[in-house]
Amino acid sequence: MIEEFLTQLTWLQGLGTLFGIVQVVLARQNNVHTYLFGIASILISMWVLYQSALYADILLNMYYLVMSVYGWVYWKFGKQKTETPISSVNKNEFLKANGIVLACFLLMSYWLTFHTDSDVPIWDAVVVAFAWAGMWLMAKRKIENWIYLNISNIISIPLMVYKELYIYAGMTVFLFIMGTSGYLKWRKLMKNERELTYATA
Known part of the structure; x- marks a missing residue:
């Protein structure tokens, strides 16, 4: 029974990893x-x-x-009802992103420590805090999303190994590599978009 359960978890990790890989490849391509x-x-x-x-x-x-x-809705339409371009955060967005990190860490570390049986409350909270901010920036199509997500990834890798979720640990290594590549790709795309805007102005 236990062996069957573990096999099921491994299979689900594999399937989730496959979808996750496709997701990050498409994100890198700005799709x-x-x-x-x-x-x-x-x-x-x-x-x-x-x-x-x-x-x-x-x-x-x-x-x-x-x-x-x-x-998905913001990328497709944004505020201007056309596809939102890649951009960098402004000062206000930078403060919001770091505010998300801090608020999420405080809330998650408290909840995990006092209201769950988690044996890694602080570790888990840090991973989640940076990922929350990174996902918010990704939805806004901000290039800095890759930085926040990669901070989360690099901290998450040993956590997945500790929890013996080796497939997810391997996927997180892949996500870190793709996050670095994604940042470079988006920076190039953003530069091309700016040059096109200037050329047509």
Whole structure:
């Protein structure tokens, strides 16, 4: 019975990883359909994480689900009813992103420490805090999203190994590599968009 359960979790990790890989590849290409594969990966991950008592990560995935729907709409239409271009954060957005990190860390660390059986409350809270901010920036199509997400990824890798979620640990290594590549790709795309804007002005 236990062996069957572990096999099921491994299979689900593999499927969730596959959807996650497609998602991040599409995100790197600045493709709006990244969110469709992201939603599938999120739903699978929530079940796996629940079985592993990573409760903050479950909440993170619920947030991802909401932000995926918001991000898809914003990428497609934005405020100007046309596809939103890649851009950098301004001072106000930078403060908001760091405010999300701080607020999320304080709330998650408190909740995990005093209201769950998590054995890694601070560790889990830090991973979630940076990921929340990164996902918010991703939905806004801000290039800095890759920086926040990669901070979350680099901290998450040893956490997944500690929880013996080796497939997810491997995927997180891949996400870190793709996050670095994504930042460079978006920077190039943003430069091309600016040059095109200047050329047509």
